[in-house]
Amino acid sequence: MFKKNSIAKAMMLSATAAASFVSVNVNAEEAEVTEVERIEVTGSRINRTDMETASPVTVISADVIAKSGYTSVQEILAVQPTAAGMSLGASSNNGSGGSATVNLRGMGVQRTLVLLNGRRMVASGTGADSSVDLNTIPVAMIKSIEILKDGASAVYGSDAIAGVVNIITKKDYEGTEINAELSSTDKGDGESGGFSILHGREVAGGNLVVGVQYSERGEVIQSDRDFVPPGQSSFVPEGSLGGLVPKDGGGFEPRTYGYDYTTSSYAQTPNELFSLFSSYNKEVAEEVELSVEGMYTRRDSNQQMAPQPANIDLETAQLDQKHIDNVQSVYDQFNAEISDPADHYMVGDELNYRRRMVDAGPRIYGQETDTYRLSVALDGYLENGDSWNVSATYGRNDSKDEVENSIHAGNMEQSIYAHQDAWFSGNPMDRDFLVNEGIVYTENNEGGNEQLTLAAGYSGMTDNDIGYAFGVEHRKEEGHYTPDEVTQAGESTAAQQDPTKGDYTVNSAYVEVSVPVTEKLAVESAVRYDDYDTFGGATTWKLGATYSFTDTFMIRSVAATGFRAPSVSELYAGNSGSFDYLSDPWGNAPDAQILVNYTGDENLQPEESESFTFGAVWEITDGLSTTVDYWQFEITDAISRVDVQAKMNECYAGTQASCDAINITADGDLSNMTSALTNIGEQNTSGIDWNISYSFDIFKVMLDTTYLLDFEQDGIDYTGRIDGNNGAYSELKSSLTVGADITEDLSVQYTAQFIQGMDGEYYGEKFSTDDVVYHNVSSSYYLNDNWSVNGGVKNLLDTEPEEVPGGNDMGTVPGTYDVVGRTFFLSTSYKF
Numbered sequence: 001m002f003k004k005n006s007i008a009k010a011m012m013l014s015a016t017a018a019a020s021f022v023s024v025n026v027n028a029e030e031a032e033v034t035e036v037e038r039i040e041v042t043g044s045r046i047n048r049t050d051m052e053t054a055s056p057v058t059v060i061s062a063d064v065i066a067k068s069g070y071t072s073v074q075e076i077l078a079v080q081p082t083a084a085g086m087s088l089g090a091s092s093n094n095g096s097g098g099s100a101t102v103n104l105r106g107m108g109v110q111r112t113l114v115l116l117n118g119r120r121m122v123a124s125g126t127g128a129d130s131s132v133d134l135n136t137i138p139v140a141m142i143k144s145i146e147i148l149k150d151g152a153s154a155v156y157g158s159d160a161i162a163g164v165v166n167i168i169t170k171k172d173y174e175g176t177e178i179n180a181e182l183s184s185t186d187k188g189d190g191e192s193g194g195f196s197i198l199h200g201r202e203v204a205g206g207n208l209v210v211g212v213q214y215s216e217r218g219e220v221i222q223s224d225r226d227f228v229p230p231g232q233s234s235f236v237p238e239g240s241l242g243g244l245v246p247k248d249g250g251g252f253e254p255r256t257y258g259y260d261y262t263t264s265s266y267a268q269t270p271n272e273l274f275s276l277f278s279s280y281n282k283e284v285a286e287e288v289e290l291s292v293e294g295m296y297t298r299r300d301s302n303q304q305m306a307p308q309p310a311n312i313d314l315e316t317a318q319l320d321q322k323h324i325d326n327v328q329s330v331y332d333q334f335n336a337e338i339s340d341p342a343d344h345y346m347v348g349d350e351l352n353y354r355r356r357m358v359d360a361g362p363r364i365y366g367q368e369t370d371t372y373r374l375s376v377a378l379d380g381y382l383e384n385g386d387s388w389n390v391s392a393t394y395g396r397n398d399s400k401d402e403v404e405n406s407i408h409a410g411n412m413e414q415s416i417y418a419h420q421d422a423w424f425s426g427n428p429m430d431r432d433f434l435v436n437e438g439i440v441y442t443e444n445n446e447g448g449n450e451q452l453t454l455a456a457g458y459s460g461m462t463d464n465d466i467g468y469a470f471g472v473e474h475r476k477e478e479g480h481y482t483p484d485e486v487t488q489a490g491e492s493t494a495a496q497q498d499p500t501k502g503d504y505t506v507n508s509a510y511v512e513v514s515v516p517v518t519e520k521l522a523v524e525s526a527v528r529y530d531d532y533d534t535f536g537g538a539t540t541w542k543l544g545a546t547y548s549f550t551d552t553f554m555i556r557s558v559a560a561t562g563f564r565a566p567s568v569s570e571l572y573a574g575n576s577g578s579f580d581y582l583s584d585p586w587g588n589a590p591d592a593q594i595l596v597n598y599t600g601d602e603n604l605q606p607e608e609s610e611s612f613t614f615g616a617v618w619e620i621t622d623g624l625s626t627t628v629d630y631w632q633f634e635i636t637d638a639i640s641r642v643d644v645q646a647k648m649n650e651c652y653a654g655t656q657a658s659c660d661a662i663n664i665t666a667d668g669d670l671s672n673m674t675s676a677l678t679n680i681g682e683q684n685t686s687g688i689d690w691n692i693s694y695s696f697d698i699f700k701v702m703l704d705t706t707y708l709l710d711f712e713q714d715g716i717d718y719t720g721r722i723d724g725n726n727g728a729y730s731e732l733k734s735s736l737t738v739g740a741d742i743t744e745d746l747s748v749q750y751t752a753q754f755i756q757g758m759d760g761e762y763y764g765e766k767f768s769t770d771d772v773v774y775h776n777v778s779s780s781y782y783l784n785d786n787w788s789v790n791g792g793v794k795n796l797l798d799t800e801p802e803e804v805p806g807g808n809d810m811g812t813v814p815g816t817y818d819v820v821g822r823t824f825f826l827s828t829s830y831k832f
Helices: 006-014 030-033 062-067 073-078 321-335 410-420 430-437 570-573 644-654 656-661
Strands: 057-061 112-116 142-148 163-167 175-184 190-202 208-218 242-245 250-252 266-268 271-285 288-305 308-316 352-357 363-380 386-406 440-460 467-482 502-516 521-532 536-550 552-565 574-580 591-599 607-621 624-641 674-696 699-713 732-741 744-756 759-762 767-768 772-782 788-793 821-830
Touching: 057 062, 062 142, 062 788, 073 142, 250 321, 266 288, 271 521, 308 410, 430 440, 467 570, 502 570, 644 656
Parallel strands: 112 163, 591 674
Antiparallel strands: 057 142, 142 163, 175 190, 175 821, 190 208, 208 271, 242 250, 271 288, 288 363, 308 352, 363 386, 386 440, 440 467, 467 502, 502 521, 521 536, 536 552, 552 607, 574 591, 607 624, 624 674, 674 699, 699 732, 732 744, 744 772, 759 767, 772 788, 788 821
């Protein structure tokens, strides 16, 4: 093992990258003679005296979180240069379910493992989820966040393919701290605020910490931002029959306008969070410590979208002849311009009716989630310095979600047949009439997740400084989701969906060793075996090394394998219909939106991965250090779905295997078209992380940069590209923080986030986005030893998001760009 020399200083400083200022005052000479407490560093089970491992780790302190005005874990992680692709957060209005997630390297939120104090968090979205809702972790309890930026399946098991986010909570705390914060945009909307109380004291010979946090996030409407273009939906409030809209005086005419759906949709979604958390640590016997952690979070969240677009195919046999004739008369005007009779517009057996149901009101999505977590552990310390631990961690997530002003398609169709003149007049429909007809209803769904983990481990070090750790774990995961009965029956204007329910169990064993081969060279390795009752066993390994050329320069490298086990929702998901935009080569489909049945597969196998990092740590001068790391990840057998359009085209060309793959017939019967999850995907990505930290006198500077060399998924190159489905893969992302302690009581901070421009393509048209820089400033002032205030501005220059044709919302990608705009924040903290 290395002694705590200049390299140790450099690594500890550099580990605070991405705008993380942690006060590190290490005297090299003192460190060699002073006994330092061993700690468990994220990415290793071996208790160490410093952070000198082969794996790159970023540390974000609670102090930086407070000074930057961050109020959620997701907001903290979203600005890290290592984040890419698509993730959920405050600006995710369509389909988020109110959750917040992290996506390291853009490899998928399901491939980033989230830990709390080194132990797994329960999946916590709505229903049988495969990711952790970061809203469930209150910021007030956070001491620091550690981001491990290489694969760690050999240490932690499944899901740690892209990296690990380990959230460390405050413990051994004495006193009381009260915090309050508020924020608002410069447009006067999005008002948010909250408070927290943290109290710690000695109780029954141990340290008890209890805390409460409440926060409320305000809404922002999309149309209240100048950059948001008006929506132009073909679903209009007056309704359309056969693509024609009603005209004054009766009859129909071609549609020449669209509906602006941005006036009802959120740019920032409101939520309300309430959290209780506590920890207790006590020495229950000589060198044996009991630790208990408890946490509860209640989330009430909403999203709002434009009123439901109802899309119903009406049987012409049940329509009054006058309406059919009125439609055909307009078609005949079109036909007069078409020379080939085969291309003429003619009313067939069905006529498509579309209507934006503004009379019912906007779709209001609401979620109530309750997340519980309890962890009990015993840690023992032996006379020879070795340690052991046993723990039990239980997590549970219960959710109820609803969609107000949903539309019952079956009842609406029958109402149209019974009241044709009213529906085809173009006049508004009375909401009471819609309710009495059973057309408007509230969709109610419920689900949940449950997790139990039992673990035991042993860590030690020989007289030759060989560190080792081994242990066993048992984990059981359960999940379920029950859609509304109307949705299950396929009677909603939304797609049909079946319930999901299932569970799995995994038993694991691991061994980790760190060997100082010479005074300069240290080698570390780990191997883990996980046995699942769903698919069998998986073995992963890690091999890393550090080599110190001098006291100020060291290189490091890690090669590892990893895996991700299929989640409950992937294994046991029932049929979920989706109306996808597809081109039917047979011409049988009446509409471009064709129903595809998405299903899970109980026979799914785990994803497999390989990762490699190589880098260097260099303390250039006293106070100036840098790290640079090359990284590479490769995923095979990724859980994915086949390209339905490609299989349709191949089936049309005569390939029967392609027909069977999506459950269609060679003559183009698409009524049971199915896309099941399967192990067909692959991912390859590589890049360079560079961090430089400088501390001199009153100034501290941090620059953290990620340069993406390559990102390829399923044969498609996403490097330097952006789109609404997969998100953003900027080649260069940087985060700069400059801080200064002006006086003992006053400090200021400036941060900047740089996102390099990207290329994209939408319906064959290519486009590019420009480079974007977000500037943020803040200042902290201590009124006295107990009371401090902090305030600042995020997005100081009110930089608007880049336009992304086909973006997933607001004509851009909200997970990448700030769609809210300049925001002022103010907080205060009082300690006693």
